[in-house]
Amino acid sequence: MNRIRPLEARKASPLLVSLSAVVLGIIAGCVFILLIGKNPFDGFEKILFGALSSRRRIGNTLGMSTQLILIGLSVSFAFKTGLFNIGASGQMLVGGIAGSILAYYLPMDMPRVIYIPVIVIAAAAAGGIWGFISGLLKAKFNVHEVVSTIMLNWIAYWMVYDFIPRFIIDPTISVKSKPIPLEHTLRAEWLREATGFSTLNYGFFIAIIMTVAVWFILKKTTLGFSLKAVGSNRFCAEYAGIKVSSSIMISMAIAGALSGLAGLTYYCGYSEIMEMGKMPNEGFDGIAVALLGNCSPAGSFFAAIFFGILKMGRGSLAATGIPTEIADTIIATVIYFTATNVLLSAFWNGRFQRSFEKKEEAVSYALKAAGDMRCASDLSRKEFDELAKKGRKLMKEVR
Amino acid sequence: MLGIRKEFPGIIANDDITLQVREGEIHAILGENGAGKSTLMSILFGLYHADRGVIRIRGKEVSIKSPNDAFSLGIGMVHQHFQLVHNFTVAENIILGKEGGFVYDIHRASKRIKDISERYGLSIEPDMVIEDITVGMQQRVEILKMLYRDADILIFDEPTAVLTPQEISELMEIMRGLAAEGKSIILITHKLDEIKRVADRCTVIRRGRLVGVVDVQSTSASEMASMMVGRPVSFKVEKAPSNPGPAILRIEDLSVMSSRHVLGVKNFSLDVHAGEIVGIAGVDGNGQSELIEAITGLRHAESGRIFFKDADITSMPIRKRNELGLGHIPEDRQKRGLILGATLTDNMVIKEFYKEGFSHHGILDYPRIHDYAERIIEKFDVRSGEGAESLAGKLSGGNQQKAIIGREITGEPDLLIAVQPTRGLDVGAIEFIHTQLVKERDAGKAVLLVSFELDEIFNLADRIAVINAGRLIDVVRTDETDVDSVGLMMAGIKASGGER
Ligand SMILES: Nc1ncnc2c1ncn2[C@@H]1O[C@H](COP(=O)(O)OP(=O)(O)OP(=O)(O)O)[C@@H](O)[C@H]1O
Numbered sequence: 080m081n082r083i084r085p086l087e088a089r090k091a092s093p094l095l096v097s098l099s100a101v102v103l104g105i106i107a108g109c110v111f112i113l114l115i116g117k118n119p120f121d122g123f124e125k126i127l128f129g130a131l132s133s134r135r136r137i138g139n140t141l142g143m144s145t146q147l148i149l150i151g152l153s154v155s156f157a158f159k160t161g162l163f164n165i166g167a168s169g170q171m172l173v174g175g176i177a178g179s180i181l182a183y184y185l186p187m188d189m190p191r192v193i194y195i196p197v198i199v200i201a202a203a204a205a206g207g208i209w210g211f212i213s214g215l216l217k218a219k220f221n222v223h224e225v226v227s228t229i230m231l232n233w234i235a236y237w238m239v240y241d242f243i244p245r246f247i248i249d250p251t252i253s254v255k256s257k258p259i260p261l262e263h264t265l266r267a268e269w270l271r272e273a274t275g276f277s278t279l280n281y282g283f284f285i286a287i288i289m290t291v292a293v294w295f296i297l298k299k300t301t302l303g304f305s306l307k308a309v310g311s312n313r314f315c316a317e318y319a320g321i322k323v324s325s326s327i328m329i330s331m332a333i334a335g336a337l338s339g340l341a342g343l344t345y346y347c348g349y350s351e352i353m354e355m356g357k358m359p360n361e362g363f364d365g366i367a368v369a370l371l372g373n374c375s376p377a378g379s380f381f382a383a384i385f386f387g388i389l390k391m392g393r394g395s396l397a398a399t400g401i402p403t404e405i406a407d408t409i410i411a412t413v414i415y416f417t418a419t420n421v422l423l424s425a426f427w428n429g430r431f432q433r434s435f436e437k438k439e440e441a442v443s444y445a446l447k448a449a450g451d452m453r454c455a456s457d458l459s460r461k462e463f464d465e466l467a468k469k470g471r472k473l474m475k476e477v478r
Numbered sequence: 479m480l481g482i483r484k485e486f487p488g489i490i491a492n493d494d495i496t497l498q499v500r501e502g503e504i505h506a507i508l509g510e511n512g513a514g515k516s517t518l519m520s521i522l523f524g525l526y527h528a529d530r531g532v533i534r535i536r537g538k539e540v541s542i543k544s545p546n547d548a549f550s551l552g553i554g555m556v557h558q559h560f561q562l563v564h565n566f567t568v569a570e571n572i573i574l575g576k577e578g579g580f581v582y583d584i585h586r587a588s589k590r591i592k593d594i595s596e597r598y599g600l601s602i603e604p605d606m607v608i609e610d611i612t613v614g615m616q617q618r619v620e621i622l623k624m625l626y627r628d629a630d631i632l633i634f635d636e637p638t639a640v641l642t643p644q645e646i647s648e649l650m651e652i653m654r655g656l657a658a659e660g661k662s663i664i665l666i667t668h669k670l671d672e673i674k675r676v677a678d679r680c681t682v683i684r685r686g687r688l689v690g691v692v693d694v695q696s697t698s699a700s701e702m703a704s705m706m707v708g709r710p711v712s713f714k715v716e717k718a719p720s721n722p723g724p725a726i727l728r729i730e731d732l733s734v735m736s737s738r739h740v741l742g743v744k745n746f747s748l749d750v751h752a753g754e755i756v757g758i759a760g761v762d763g764n765g766q767s768e769l770i771e772a773i774t775g776l777r778h779a780e781s782g783r784i785f786f787k788d789a790d791i792t793s794m795p796i797r798k799r800n801e802l803g804l805g806h807i808p809e810d811r812q813k814r815g816l817i818l819g820a821t822l823t824d825n826m827v828i829k830e831f832y833k834e835g836f837s838h839h840g841i842l843d844y845p846r847i848h849d850y851a852e853r854i855i856e857k858f859d860v861r862s863g864e865g866a867e868s869l870a871g872k873l874s875g876g877n878q879q880k881a882i883i884g885r886e887i888t889g890e891p892d893l894l895i896a897v898q899p900t901r902g903l904d905v906g907a908i909e910f911i912h913t914q915l916v917k918e919r920d921a922g923k924a925v926l927l928v929s930f931e932l933d934e935i936f937n938l939a940d941r942i943a944v945i946n947a948g949r950l951i952d953v954v955r956t957d958e959t960d961v962d963s964v965g966l967m968m969a970g971i972k973a974s975g976g977e978r
Pocket residue numbers: 486487489490491509510511512513514515516517518861862863872873874875876877902
């Protein structure tokens with residue numbers, strides 16, 4: 080098939096839309112930096128420097144991205160199956176507290192090959208239960224998941240508030256848990272050495288595995304098929320014999336488990352303590368990651384790393400006198416433009432179609448000049464391009 | 479509209495089509511499913527932009543970039559699938575997008591709506607909420623919406639597909655009235671008798687190309703049909719007398735609650751045998767939907783029992799019923815029948831994806847699924863731009879319907895429940911589907927057909943069960959009754975005299 084693509088096929092891809100949002104965010108950042116009278120290039124150089132200039136910094140950036148990837152996946156997964164999970168923060172907290180308590184009480188001489196799977200499963204299960212409760216409330220009592228997940232965030236918050244002093248308190252600083260000994264975190268000696276003692280830990284590999292797993296579930300399995308069916312048209316799914324209520328519960332449980340894992344990597348890998356009275360922001364950052372990543376697993380992965388770079392690089396901004404809030408501003412602008420992706424795609428579609436129409440005009444001109452009776456749409460792609468060039472030249476000469 | 483061309487990925491939907499409509503004329507457009515009728519109208523209404531061609535209104539060339547441009551040029555459209563906000567009132571829906579400033583005067587709008595409604599005999603109350611009114615009324619709201627915006631070119635895309643015969647007659651009256659006022663009406667329909675009844679001229683298109691323009695008065699329905707399909711079409715199905723076997727479906731004393739919390743079906747009993755087609759005749763809204771939903775498991779039965787192949791399925795999960803051999807062509811193809819955002823491939827296995835053959839240990843076998851979908855598409859002539867990989871939502875209405883029918887028949891059910899199976903299909907496709915349904919019957923399958931068109935019921939059914947207000951009035955053999963007595967029964971009057 081060498082036919083030219085029709086006008087209707089000339090549309091912006093989601094990737095282009097996301098990339099334009101990123102570019103616009105960066106432009107907005109430049110404008111802000113200029114407004115405060117500083118050099119934007121210095122600013123971005125510093126951000127990149129802070130995030131990527133050494134093995135240690137790259138390690139820290141990836142360590143920071145780890146939980147963002149997992150939460151992005153969690154939100155994306157729920158979204159693909161028609162649900163809005165804004166309870167990632169709470170699910171993170173329960174995953175984190177489950178992991179932290181086990182880290183405290185499991186024997187130190189337990190082999191790592193057993194220990195790590197145990198805490199991974201425990202954290203996923205804890206987050207999964209948290210998600211499942213929202214799913215259950217929606218399926219059985221028609222409670223909207225946005226409401227129930229927010230409420231569960233606060234239940235998790237107070238539960239952690241109660242559990243830290245009860246089980247894992249650090250007696251010297253009585254608002255934090257006792258730091259987990261290195262062997263019981265997700266950190267690994269070899270990773271630390273390779274990255275100059277950064278925060279990079281096994282969590283990053285969990286995140287990679289989960290990215291592939293989510294892609295696989297959604298694309299290749301009967302489970303993903305039925306969850307997506309319920310997500311895109313529950314009436315049709317019901318008609319087809321798919322159990323809508325159990326799908327909702329399974330879907331929320333999986334989303335919860337992913338956030339639970341994020342909590343584990345955050346509290347038992349990236350850091351080694353839990354603080355009382357702190358709701359993790361990452362739960363909401365995850366929504367931004369999912370949005371920018373167009374709710375696809377690979378998209379979430381890269382979007383998370385992008386946000387990770389901004390978040391790690393912002394620390395180095397201070398040296399230039401540019402407020403670190405600029406990095407947050409960029410993130411916010413990017414989110415804003417992704418959320419208004421309709422405008423962005425309309426912009427690109429308009430550009431593509433206009434340029435195609437111009438080309439068509441040139442081709443018709445060239446055809447007419449050559450006395451050729453064919454239509455532009457009958458040509459092959461190669462002929463079309465050649466004639467477009469010729470036509471343009473002819474039109475210029477006439478003018 | 480002169481020399482209009484529109485290409486979608488993989489298909490040229492309009493290829494150099496010219497349509498000329500006069501003032502005060504009712505102009506019909508006839509064409510097979512996927513011929514490009516809706517596309518052509520969407521171009522006129524500014525939803526799509528033509529690749530080539532010009533549009534002239536009263537001799538002046540215009541460029542229509544959006545529905546707003548269309549409105550300001552006096553063009554209004556009632557879509558094949560309605561565009562109303564369900565929990566808004568009539569008045570709110572009508573002024574939506576035309577509020578004019580931040581504050582809008584709903585009372586003045588209501589008054590105007592009432593005036594227009596009276597003038598054209600639409601009988602619409604501005605305060606009613608859309609979800610509470612019948613489909614026929616919703617359509618009149620769409621008409622009112624156009625008139626409210628002073629449209630004088632009115633486009634109707636398959637307006638009668640969802641209406642009862644009574645409502646259709648009313649609509650025809652309304653259209654005549656509008657035309658008499660000097661408004662131009664473009665009517666897309668697959669029903670030739672409607673064209674004969676109201677249209678002045680008819681433009682026929684086939685596979686995106688113009689076939690011709692005919693004068694309706696001097697052209698017979700079958701001439702128009704063969705012009706459109708490209709071959710003679712028979713309106714009657716050939717079928718041998720039925721040869722019923724044992725009862726496949728037994729409904730005993732069934733009562734079902736409707737969404738409005740009253741009994742929609744009352745003490746209904748009916749048997750459907752292998753090798754026969756039983757037609758359920760009745761005016762829309764007399765309990766047909768509730769009955770079918772109870773049999774298929776979408777709604778639970780209040781009392782009574784349903785047996786399918788001797789198993790009690792009254793409260794069996796839907797998947798189990800499907801596995802037992804129940805096929806269902808649903809009433810609403812876009813709500814129940816298809817996932818519009820998914821590909822045709824996925825839609826063709828939506829009931830069976832988990833079965834061995836389409837998947838193995840929970841992993842989908844896409845090559846096999848794809849082949850299967852291709853086979854259905856091929857056999858049932860489902861036309862689309864990108865074949866099995868087209869999104870279901872991008873198919874023309876009739877082709878969506880063909881895809882569903884294909885899926886259900888290919889699933890080889892022992893009982894096929896077909897609700898309005900030929901809604902929105904062209905005459906050629908109807909002929910094909912009717913033949914398929916008779917074939918199913920002859921292969922010893924049972925078919926339960928619900929249709930609001932008596933023609934279709936008389937054409938296909940071996941026995942006719944008449945339903946009125948949720949009750950079974952009577953079951954009669956098709957060859958022992960006639961349209962008039964069934965019509966009477968539909969009104970609740972039993973043939974043997976005596977009411978109910
Ligand atoms: N948005 C779209 N993207 C891709 N293909 C499309 C789109 N809209 C329509 N088509 C294709 O264009 C062709 C014409 O579709 P159209 O809806 O105009 O048919 P129609 O004549 O109205 O048919 P029907 O009687 O079934 O409603 C179809 O093959 C359809 O698949």
